[in-house]
Amino acid sequence: MAAPKKGRSASAQSKPGRSLALILIAIVGLTAGMFASGHTTPRLGIDLAGGTSITLEAKSDQGSAINKANMDTAVEIMNRRVNGLGVSEAEVQTQGSRNIIVNIPKGTNSEKAREQVGTTAKLYFRPVLAQEATGAAVTASPSASASGSSSASPSPSASASGTGEKATSSSSPSASATSQGRAVTDGLKADATPSASADAGASSSASPSASASGGAVTADDAALQAKYAALDCSKESVRAKAGEGVKPEDTTVACGEIDKVWYKYLLGPAAVDGTEVDKAQAVYDTQTAAGWQVTMDFNKSGAKKFATITGQLAQNTQPQNEFGIVLDGNVVSSPYVSSSITGGQAQISGSFTQEEAQGLANMLSYGALPLSFQEQSVTTVTAALGGDQLHAGLLAGAIGLLLVVIYLVAYYRGLALVALASLLVSAALTYVLMALLGPAIGFALNLPAVCGAIVAIGITADSFIVYFERVRDEIREGRTLRPAVERAWPRARRTILVSDFVSFLAAAVLFIVTVGKVQGFAFTLGLTTVLDVVVVFFFTKPLMTLIARRKFFANGHKWSGLDPKSLGAQPPLRRTRRPGGPAAGPVETKEA
Amino acid sequence: MSKLGNLGARLHRGEISYDFIGHRKLWYSISILITITAIVGLAVRGLNMGIDFQGGAVFTTEKTSVSVSQAEDYAKDASGHDAVVQKLGNGTLRIQIAGMDIKQSNEIKSELADDFKVDPETITAELVGPSWGDQIASKAWQGLAIFMVLVVIYLAIAFEWRMAIAALVALIHDITITVGIYALVGFEVTPGTVIGLLTILGYSLYDTVVVFDSLKEQTKDLTKQTRFTYSEIANRSINGTLVRSINTTVVALLPVAGLLFIGGGFLGAGTLNDISLSLFVGLAAGAYSSIFIATPLVADLKEREPQIKALKKRVLAKRAQAASEEAPAQHRGDDVHRDEPEDAEAAVVGPRHQPASRGRGRGRPSGKRR
Numbered sequence: 001m002a003a004p005k006k007g008r009s010a011s012a013q014s015k016p017g018r019s020l021a022l023i024l025i026a027i028v029g030l031t032a033g034m035f036a037s038g039h040t041t042p043r044l045g046i047d048l049a050g051g052t053s054i055t056l057e058a059k060s061d062q063g064s065a066i067n068k069a070n071m072d073t074a075v076e077i078m079n080r081r082v083n084g085l086g087v088s089e090a091e092v093q094t095q096g097s098r099n100i101i102v103n104i105p106k107g108t109n110s111e112k113a114r115e116q117v118g119t120t121a122k123l124y125f126r127p128v129l130a131q132e133a134t135g136a137a138v139t140a141s142p143s144a145s146a147s148g149s150s151s152a153s154p155s156p157s158a159s160a161s162g163t164g165e166k167a168t169s170s171s172s173p174s175a176s177a178t179s180q181g182r183a184v185t186d187g188l189k190a191d192a193t194p195s196a197s198a199d200a201g202a203s204s205s206a207s208p209s210a211s212a213s214g215g216a217v218t219a220d221d222a223a224l225q226a227k228y229a230a231l232d233c234s235k236e237s238v239r240a241k242a243g244e245g246v247k248p249e250d251t252t253v254a255c256g257e258i259d260k261v262w263y264k265y266l267l268g269p270a271a272v273d274g275t276e277v278d279k280a281q282a283v284y285d286t287q288t289a290a291g292w293q294v295t296m297d298f299n300k301s302g303a304k305k306f307a308t309i310t311g312q313l314a315q316n317t318q319p320q321n322e323f324g325i326v327l328d329g330n331v332v333s334s335p336y337v338s339s340s341i342t343g344g345q346a347q348i349s350g351s352f353t354q355e356e357a358q359g360l361a362n363m364l365s366y367g368a369l370p371l372s373f374q375e376q377s378v379t380t381v382t383a384a385l386g387g388d389q390l391h392a393g394l395l396a397g398a399i400g401l402l403l404v405v406i407y408l409v410a411y412y413r414g415l416a417l418v419a420l421a422s423l424l425v426s427a428a429l430t431y432v433l434m435a436l437l438g439p440a441i442g443f444a445l446n447l448p449a450v451c452g453a454i455v456a457i458g459i460t461a462d463s464f465i466v467y468f469e470r471v472r473d474e475i476r477e478g479r480t481l482r483p484a485v486e487r488a489w490p491r492a493r494r495t496i497l498v499s500d501f502v503s504f505l506a507a508a509v510l511f512i513v514t515v516g517k518v519q520g521f522a523f524t525l526g527l528t529t530v531l532d533v534v535v536v537f538f539f540t541k542p543l544m545t546l547i548a549r550r551k552f553f554a555n556g557h558k559w560s561g562l563d564p565k566s567l568g569a570q571p572p573l574r575r576t577r578r579p580g581g582p583a584a585g586p587v588e589t590k591e592a
Numbered sequence: 593m594s595k596l597g598n599l600g601a602r603l604h605r606g607e608i609s610y611d612f613i614g615h616r617k618l619w620y621s622i623s624i625l626i627t628i629t630a631i632v633g634l635a636v637r638g639l640n641m642g643i644d645f646q647g648g649a650v651f652t653t654e655k656t657s658v659s660v661s662q663a664e665d666y667a668k669d670a671s672g673h674d675a676v677v678q679k680l681g682n683g684t685l686r687i688q689i690a691g692m693d694i695k696q697s698n699e700i701k702s703e704l705a706d707d708f709k710v711d712p713e714t715i716t717a718e719l720v721g722p723s724w725g726d727q728i729a730s731k732a733w734q735g736l737a738i739f740m741v742l743v744v745i746y747l748a749i750a751f752e753w754r755m756a757i758a759a760l761v762a763l764i765h766d767i768t769i770t771v772g773i774y775a776l777v778g779f780e781v782t783p784g785t786v787i788g789l790l791t792i793l794g795y796s797l798y799d800t801v802v803v804f805d806s807l808k809e810q811t812k813d814l815t816k817q818t819r820f821t822y823s824e825i826a827n828r829s830i831n832g833t834l835v836r837s838i839n840t841t842v843v844a845l846l847p848v849a850g851l852l853f854i855g856g857g858f859l860g861a862g863t864l865n866d867i868s869l870s871l872f873v874g875l876a877a878g879a880y881s882s883i884f885i886a887t888p889l890v891a892d893l894k895e896r897e898p899q900i901k902a903l904k905k906r907v908l909a910k911r912a913q914a915a916s917e918e919a920p921a922q923h924r925g926d927d928v929h930r931d932e933p934e935d936a937e938a939a940v941v942g943p944r945h946q947p948a949s950r951g952r953g954r955g956r957p958s959g960k961r962r
Contacts, residue, residue, distance in 0.1 A: 057727065096731070376724035377644070378697070380717040385652060392864060396854035400847025407842060448787055451867045454851055455791060458844030459798065465843065466802065469836045495805045498750055499798045505746065506739055506794030513735035514790075518728070521787045521867070525794070 016542030023425065023538040030432045042431070043438030045446030045520065048390040050106035050383030054114055056373040058098045066098050074373070075100055093442065095519065100373065103444075106383050114378060123274025123364065125306070127313055128322040128334055129251070130266035134233040224266070228253045233262035254324065256331025265331050267324050271309035274327075276302025280364030282357035285349070292357035293349040296364055303344025311340030325364065333360055393450035400454050401427075404461050412468055414553060414560035419464040422540045426460050429531050434524075448517040452524030459503055459525075460532045464540060466499075467492040471544070472562070481562055485548045489541055496536055504529045609831040613823040616888035623765060623885055630772020637775050642782040643718070645725030648673075648690040649697055651704060652716040655683040658708055663687060670703040671696070725783070732786045736767075739793055751804055758889035759800045762881040766796045769877040770870060784866025791867075792874030799840060800882035806833045807887065814903065821904040826891040830883055841879035848872050 034040055046053040058066045058074070071094045078100065079092045091103045233255035254265045278297040285293050298306050313321045314337050324331040335348050348360065381389075401423070408416040430453060437443035470492040474484035507526030511519055547553045553560045612619070643650050651667075658666070660677045667675030667687045676688040692700070697719045705712035740760060747756035770789060774781060807829040814822060848871045855864030894900050 055724065057721075057723070099727075374721060374723075375719070376721045376727065378717070378719040380715075382654070382714050382716050384654060384714065385716045389864075392854050396851045396864060397847070398850075399854065400850035403846035403850055404843050407839075407846060411839065447864060448784070448867065451787070451851065451864060452791075454847045455844075455871065457847045458840075459795075461843045462798070462840045465836055465839045469833075469839070473832075491809065495802055498805055499801045502743060502746070502797045502801050503794040505742055506790070506797070509735050509739040509742065510790055513738060514728070514731045517783050518732070518735075518787050518790065521791070525791065 016545040019538045019542040020546070023535075027425070027428055027432070030429070030436065034432050034435050037436065037439060039435050039439050042434035042445040043443065044386070044390065045444040045449070046103050046105070046379065046386075047381050047447045048386045048393070048445065048450075050381050050386035052104045052106075052114065052378065052380045054102040054104070054378050055095075055376040056100045056102065057376045058100070059374055068094075068097075071098070071100065078102060091442070096514070099376070106386075114375075123277070124270035124326045125272040125274075125309065126252070126254075126267040126270050126324045126326050127309060128265055128319050128324050129268050130228065131319040131322065131334070132264050134231070134255075134262050134264050224251055224253065228264065228266045231255070231264045233264045254326055254331045256324065256334060258334075263331070263334075265324050265334065267326065267331075270326075271323065272298070272302055272305045274364070276305065277364050278302070280361040282352075282354065282361040284354075291349075292352035292354050293347050294352070294357050294361045294364065296346045296348070298344040298346070300344070303342070306344070306346065307340050307342040310337040310346075313337045314339045325360075389447055390450075393447060393454075397450065397454045397457075400457055404457055408461065408464075414557065415468055415562065418540060418543050418547065419461060419468075421543065422464060422535050423457070423460060425539050426528070426531055426535045429535070430456075430528055433527065433531070443523065444520070446517065446520045448521035449524040452521040453528060456525060456528030456532070459500070459529060460535070463496045463500070463532055463536045466495050467536070467540065467544070470495075475562060481554045482548045485544045489544075493537075493541075497533065500529050500533050609827065611827055612830045612883060613827040613888050613891050616884075616892070619884040619888065623881070627765065627768050627772070630768050630775070633772050633776040637778065639771070639775050639781045640778050641725065642780045642785075643688050643690055644720050644728065644783050645781065646690050647720055647722030647724070648688065648692050649700070649720070650718040651687040651689075651701065652680075652718075653685045653687070653704075653708055654710060654714045656685055656708055656710070658685065660685070663708075666704060666707040670700045670707065728783050728786060732790060735790060736793065743793075743797060747801070747804075751808055754893040755804050755808075755886075755890050758886045758893065759797055759804070761889055762800055762878075762886035763793065763796055765881050765885055766792055766874055766877040770874045773873050774870070779869060780866075782866045784864075785870045788867040788870030789874060791871055792878060795844065795871075795875055796878030796881065799837060799878055800886045802836065802840070803830060803833050803882050803887055804890070807890065815899060818903070818906045818910055821907050822894045822900045823891040823904075826887055826894075830887050834883070837879060837883060841875065844875055845872065848875060 058071065075092050075094055079090075090105070091101075093101055095101045231253050249269045251269060252267050254267055256263050256265060276299050278299050280294055280296045282292055282294055285291065309323065313323060315321075318336065319334075322334045322336040325333045325335075333348065335350070352360070404423075405416070405420055408419050412419065434443065434445055438445075467488065470488035471481075471484050474488045475481065479487065504526055507522045507529060510522035511526060514522065551557075553562055557563065649671075653663075660679050663677040663685050664675050664687075667677065667689055671689045671692045673689050673692045676690075678686045678688075680686055687704070689700070697717060701715055701717055702712045705715055708715075740763070743763075744756045744760055747759055767789065770792060773779075774785070779785070807826055810825050810829050810832075811822065814820075814825065820828075848868050851864055851868035852872055855866075855868050895904065
């Protein structure tokens with residue numbers, strides 16, 4: 001028994017310097033990294049820095065699943081929306097499986113952001129009743145369509161002097177190939193025979209005559225017309241408001257951007273719901289050299305509705321042969337149609353760049369997102385309160401730490417220095433890591449996280465207590481300090497590992513399972529638990545080994561906290577009995 | 593050295609000890625009583641669920657001269673719902689409006705701002721939909737269930753299933769007591785409370801695990817000796833780690849107390865306060881349960897094991913024999929049997945009332961013995 005013990009202690013005692021150096025290098029390295037990264041303070045959460053935090057929960061409509069892909073696209077859309085408001089620092093992230101958190105720092109219009117984020121992402125296909133470039137002199141008449149917009153249009157195509165995007169049957173390949181205008185073609189047929197106008201169906205290409213349906217906008221829509229007339233889409237604030245609170249079955253106004261020019265639209269009731277788009281893809285058409293196009297596949301009901309609406313639209317003149325693809329109240333595209341598109345597959349063609357085509361395809365896909373969101377909680381914290389809370393949290397931490405230190409000093413005397421140093425190392429590591437984790441993984445220190453850190457003082461200090469008590473037990477059994485420190489270690493180590501593991505397990509489960517504030521708390525608790533193990537292994541233990549060599553501690557000075565006499569150690573002669581004991585383990589400890 | 597240090601030494605040597613196992617029935621009944629009270633309290637009074645669980649809004653103003661009753665009227669006018677207004681320690685008002693639709697919050701907020709004659713931007717608002725609290729709670733239950741399963745598996749592997757069960761019972765005990773106290777006292781339950789409650793999981797077990805670790809160590813060679821029963825050794829490990837348990841609990845409670853003080857005194861209410869309150873209650877319950885419930889329970893379970901039963905029989909038989917032989921043989925009469933009886937007697941943990949004299953009597957002969 002003596003031999004291995006000596007071997008162990010000898011090897012352990014040769015290391016303390018190295019371990020201490022290691023951890024000091026780690027601290028210095030991390031601190032340097034912290035300063036290098038320029039993030040010298042932990043990123044503060046909304047409740048400490050001020051701002052608004054919105055928690056949304058996904059509600060599944062129409063039985064569609066809430067899965068990661070859907071949530072990610074929703075986050076993408078929301079990110080676009082809030083950051084479209086000019087909120088550069090806003091942060092949108094998923095939390096748990098069905099929550100999205102939107103954090104908006106102070107100083108931005110949180111109410112606007114809330115409206116934006118809270119509204120459901122919905123995509124509709126609406127027939128265009130009127131369309132006009134804004135900034136131009138506004139004629140309120142709904143029939144303005146006939147003359148109005150074409151002048152503003154950059155489209156050179158002769159066949160249809162439409163503004164911007166055009167939806168055509170495949171019969172007008174020339175238009176789509178050359179013009180800015182974009183056309184919707186019947187996908188199936190277009191694929192087969194891109195040029196053949198005959199295929200386009202009974203109602204063959206461009207039937208410009210019937211502009212009659214301009215009467216869709218009737219007198220009772222006077223208010224709407226007025227609104228349309230007043231609409232100035234060149235103003236961002238106006239744009240955001242334009243599509244507000246509109247039901248799909250309403251006639252509405254909306255804005256849309258084509259080639260950096262804002263157009264305003266008067267739109268009919270939604271004809272096809274975005275959820276009826278099965279998928280949309282950006283594809284490069286190699287056959288016709290038409291460039292990038294977007295293909296859409298509708299589901300059954302969508303296909304039927306789309307055929308009907310395109311059939312109707314094709315009867316009309318520009319721009320009433322267009323339909324607007326409306327995402328969140330904004331027209332993202334308004335292709336024209338020149339024939340009924342049946343078969344549930346359509347293409348939008350035009351001079352898309354790859355990016356544009358993909359963007360539109362994405363919108364068509366995720367505008368069709370079957371998720372709607374409900375606000376679960378909205379917390380607005382003023383900067384003043386945030387500061388107060390931070391202040392209070394830090395004060396509480398300081399008081400807690402102070403109390404612990406006082407208790408440790410009263411009880412462990414000199415040993416408390418070791419505990420204190422270890423706590424400080426632990427605190428330094430925690431701080432630096434928190435600062436670094438801000439930019440790295442988006443960790444933000446919120447109030448519960450501060451709480452977790454304060455609670456962790458107890459857990460960390462407990463590891464020292466476990467070890468110190470073991471050392472004292474060894475001294476009580478008559479050992480001198482150096483062997484006592486080494487002998488106590490393996491047993492204390494196991495206890496510390498086992499109990500820290502349980503604590504970490506709790507933190508990990510909480511972090512994975514729960515939502516909201518609980519997560520921040522769990523994260524800090526987990527982090528500090530891991531750091532506790534690191535500090536005890538690489539700092540506290542080596543430090544104990546080192547101080548065991550100091551006379552002050554080794555001789556058991558009254559203030560060292562290791563005075564054998566006051567610990568009630570047995571006189572050394574009793575140790576002679578010790579070697580006979582190990583077989584009867586439990587008895588030994590007692591008698592010693 | 594401090595008195596506690598001395599106590600530690602004496603506990604370590606077994607000079608003083610409290611027979612936790614022997615009195616377990618007493619502690620069990622106390623715990624059962626508390627648990628029943630807690631459950632009855634929960635059933636009768638229910639929990640005072642905060643805004644987060646009902647849906648509604650909490651507005652916090654900056655320091656203001658508006659009185660509480662005035663603020664209540666304002667809030668009622670603005671929202672059409674009853675409002676609870678508290679004046680916090682730092683002079684701010686906390687206005688809770690339950691059941692209001694959070695969609696109207698902006699109007700209510702600006703109306704309140706008008707009433708108080710402050711800028712709406714200086715009012716802190718916390719709006720909660722009606723199902724948010726449910727979501728937090730259901731997630732918390734889920735976390736609790738997963739954690740319990742994992743920890744039972746872990747403890748069953750690291751220690752043994754009996755300890756796992758005992759730890760689980762102790763854990764449930766702690767949570768029940770904490771929840772019960774919340775019901776009885778009528779503290780408000782908030783997500784912060786849930787956080788605190790969930791932290792107790794880790795903490796309560798942390799404490800239990802340390803005691804179990806020492807128990808496991810001490811009972812390693814249990815069946816190779818015949819001097820102690822399992823219960824006695826279990827009792828010794830509790831006593832041996834008692835100082836540590838006290839220290840741990842004190843050290844854990846001190847920062848929490850700091851939080852509670854600051855949270856309650858400085859901010860008046862809020863997350864800090866909620867977390868620390870449930871932590872404080874739970875930690876105290878946790879320290880109690882790991883000593884008075886978990887370990888005795890392990891001993892109880894263990895004593896049913898045939899091996900341990902046999903050991904107990906052997907130990908008791910030996911003691912009986914020793915006692916009968918010792919009586920006529922007087923003191924150091926019988927050389928053959930003296931060894932065990934001495935120790936056996938020393939090992940009877942409960943009724944040891946003259947530690948000093950016995951320690952001396954025990955020490956001398958054993959010194960010669962080997």
